[in-house]
Amino acid sequence: MSGYRHNPTAIRALVREDAVHRDVYTNPELFDLEMERLWRSAWIYVGHDSQVPAVGDFLTVNIARQPVLMLRGSDGGVRVLLNRCAHKGAKILGAGSGNCGKLLRCSYHGWTYTLDGALRTVPVKTGYADTRFAESEASKGLSSAAAIAIYRGFVFARLSRSGASFEDYFGDSLSSIDNLADRSPVGRLEVSGAPLRYMHNSNWKMFVENLNDTMHPMVAHESSAGTARDLWQSQPPETAKPMVIEQFLPFVSNYDFFDKMGVKIYDHGHSYTGVNFSIHSSYSAIPEYAAQMEAAYGAVRAQAILGESRHNTVYYPSLTVKGAIQTIRVVRPIAVDRTLIESFTLRLVGAPSALLERSATYNRLINAPTSVVGHDDLYCYRAIQEGLAANGNEWVNLQRNYSDREKEPGAAGSYNGTSEVSMRGQFRAWAAAMTVDGAGS
Ligand code: FES
Ligand SMILES: [Fe+2]
Incomplete structure (x- = not known):
């Protein structure tokens, strides 16, 4: 089968009450759609906050094939930002993990961002005078995941603006994470x-x-x-x-x-x-x-x-x-x-x-x-x-x-x-x- 993108009826036909069509495991178009729909609207695990204990500590991963970075900000909070420079799109951080210091700095033209993703400086700023730069997407700095939740140290993000709230999405299943964390005496x-x-x-x-x-x-x-x-x-x-x-x-x-x-x-x-x-x-x-x-x-x-x-x-x-x-x-x-x-x-x-x-x-x-x-x-x-x-x-x-x-x-x-x-x-x-x-x- 093919042509699923604009055909919800065909997708629904793949899942019976007690069987699924083989295409769900083998069809590349369905895989693309899974990343765009299921993996963007779901709450996806990013990492654990113990992996970024100090200000400037980061972790980079891909969610739904999009590069994201999990970062400990100057205020001590953990954020999930899209790992993509607001200028021409270079990945801001290439390493899997590390510490970026007090600022994020793009390795291409040196735009810098504060640890909450806001644009801080652009080299030779006068080049943007009278260009309506303040109205551009670039001036907004790094994009953030649409929603983020931290539960007992487990950091989850949702990339899509629409979707269930964290509590509705996981409900009482969170009791397994509770049981894991409660096994520590502290x-x-x-x-x-x-x-x-x-x-x-x-x-x-x-x-x-x-x-x-x-x-x-x-x-x-x-x-x-x-x-x-x-x-x-x-x-x-x-x-x-x-x-x-x-x-x-x-x-x-x-x-x-x-x-x-x-x-x-x-x-x-x-x-x-x-x-x-x-x-x-x-x-x-x-x-x-x-x-x-x-x-x-x-x-x-x-x-x-x-x-x-x-x-x-x-x-x-x-x-x-x-x-x-x-x-x-x-x-x-x-x-x-x-x-x-x-x-x-x-x-x-x-x-x-x-x-x-x-x-x-x-x-x-x-x-x-x-x-x-x-x-x-x-x-x-x-x-x-x-x-x-x-x-x-x-x-x-x-x-x-x-x-x-x-x-x-x-x-x-x-x-x-x-x-x-x-x-x-x-x-x-x-x-x-x-x-x-x-x-x-
Ligand atoms: S692409 Fe990042 S500063 Fe130009
Ligand atoms: Fe097994």
């Missing part, structure tokens, strides 16, 4: 080091769907986690369980385990698995940490925070969070079949270093390009990307545990863990954003 998080970057030669939605796909681990990860399990079983029974074995083994839990785990969905495509327990529930206790949490929050509240063991929370479409092991993964789409995944390890401020060690180990073990688990998933995404070229059946089936209840308004709620309900929710959000008039404004 309620604060810090990004620890650079992310693990893993380029995926597949469509971004395959990754996002997979985060709540609990029918794949026992099959796709049999070769990695299953091998670890078999090796472990050959050890004498009294052998102390190494951390990596503790982290590997739950991946090959059975169907019943993942089904009872539960999945919860929210409006706008968000969801999380692990409503009742998860693959992170049985890690060894760290008594010093438990005591610290009890001192900070009281026994009942500490128990409630640590008793939550959510598996993956999807903040559709750009961020996935694992509160129980303090890692997040950020989705950076590049082309219809190319997606950069950045995996960050977070430090619980005030917690013992054993927590950071556990999180960093997990991130390397599961999410790094060198992981023996991560490439199982990527192999499957790539297999889909290639398999979808086959003619004969143009539909991807998402029917597991489909029920009419999902069609009702307010269908958000809990379902059995192996249901494909979260993917259906993502595509409902996808179809709505892709067919809204003026979503690109």
Whole structure:
């Protein structure tokens, strides 16, 4: 199929209640439209404010293929500006991160901007006398994201002027970020080091769907986690369980385990698995940490925070969070079949270093390009990307545990863990954003 740009009916026809057309993963025009509509009208994760602790600290990323910079201003506030000089359009900052000092200065003709993006000086200003420069777009300085919100240190931006408010967009799904931050005895998080970057030669939605796909681990990860399990079983029974074995083994839990785990969905495509327990529930206790949490929050509240063991929370479409092991993964789409995944390890401020060690180990073990688990998933995404070229059946089936209840308004709620309900929710959000008039404004 082709010609989607001016044809909302054709786009709507791609998403059935329980199946989606293959074009959503393979059609370059749809990818362009996703960036212009869905990714511009959604609240997209930019970075964490701990990555820019001092005035002048910055981070540069692409959102919906547009270069943006996240910057700590002179007033201590964090801003998200478009990384584009107001003169002839050069990117103002080229590095991925750093400190720009008290001003932003373009490397081409030296226009400078204050840290809030306002134009400060132009060399030989007399050249603009009597030119009505004050009325130009350039005189306004750097453009800013249409809306920005910072929640527990997580910085989100919306590029489009139209779209849901931050609170309406995420609603109660923010409880997963709360649980992650609350795991610090002082309620604060810090990004620890650079992310693990893993380029995926597949469509971004395959990754996002997979985060709540609990029918794949026992099959796709049999070769990695299953091998670890078999090796472990050959050890004498009294052998102390190494951390990596503790982290590997739950991946090959059975169907019943993942089904009872539960999945919860929210409006706008968000969801999380692990409503009742998860693959992170049985890690060894760290008594010093438990005591610290009890001192900070009281026994009942500490128990409630640590008793939550959510598996993956999807903040559709750009961020996935694992509160129980303090890692997040950020989705950076590049082309219809190319997606950069950045995996960050977070430090619980005030917690013992054993927590950071556990999180960093997990991130390397599961999410790094060198992981023996991560490439199982990527192999499957790539297999889909290639398999979808086959003619004969143009539909991807998402029917597991489909029920009419999902069609009702307010269908958000809990379902059995192996249901494909979260993917259906993502595509409902996808179809709505892709067919809204003026979503690109
Ligand atoms: S392009 Fe930036 S100063 Fe000219
Ligand atoms: Fe997986």
